[in-house]
Amino acid sequence: MPSDSKPVARLGQPVRGSRSGQPIMVLFDLLSRRWAMGILWNLAGTPRTFRDLQDRCGSASPSVLNTRLKELRSVGLIENTAAGYALTKTGRDLFAHLEPLGDWAMHWVPTLPPEATED
Amino acid sequence: MPSDSKPVARLGQPVRGSRSGQPIMVLFDLLSRRWAMGILWNLAGTPRTFRDLQDRCGSASPSVLNTRLKELRSVGLIENTAAGYALTKTGRDLFAHLEPLGDWAMHWVPTLPPEATED
DNA sequence: GCCTGTTGCTACTATTTTCGTAGCGTGCAA
């Protein structure tokens, strides 16, 4: 199987072409796809198998998870190793910028009105 | 329906329930909605009117933009002032953590294979 | 006053994305 030569979701191709040309919009466009940030988050520190990732992403369906993994792989943020999916050097670099959001969220979420997060 | 997959998550009105309970997932869930990050980005520094925001977000349709603005307002990240929509203190705080991504993206995007960003 | 244009937004349908589940092929242990 040509694992990387498939027509897999171009970053802007689908219809989600949106950016105003700024690089940040390219990144936002990628990260704002479902589960993209969650995948990066869960891959930080240790490689994970497809199943493992699926479990950790709660309700991610295998089809979307697979699509997202291909996309992230096609832009070089993750790779598929013998140990499972893992962040590449670039991916770890991006994660370093994402990580502070975790701490921020930990302080922020409890301040939300219950109806906004009601779980 | 299994009791562990509740109807979750009404941040605004939609039903994108997902998180695994971790605060970061609540934040990711919010930020990964279309235009959410772009709105925060464009609101940084100066308040903007609805129209202005719409222009800057390229193809954001007014209906989605309006929905997103309501959501962001309901969690206290932005507010509607006389001068237009603006980040709240909390919003500016979050933006401070988002901003480094802009620099990172500026270096990263040019390294992408053309077919990944092809517009 | 009336006309014209802009802004902020809602309503509605069309299109795209994501979900949910079934199922296939491989490997592996019983």
Next chain:
DNA sequence: TTGCACGCTACGAAAATAGTAGCAACAGGC
């Protein structure tokens, strides 16, 4: 061999977003 878990694909259904039209409110200009 049977059974089972994994990695993934297929496909119809549901949800989110796009795209466009349109309305009320306001600001000139006449």
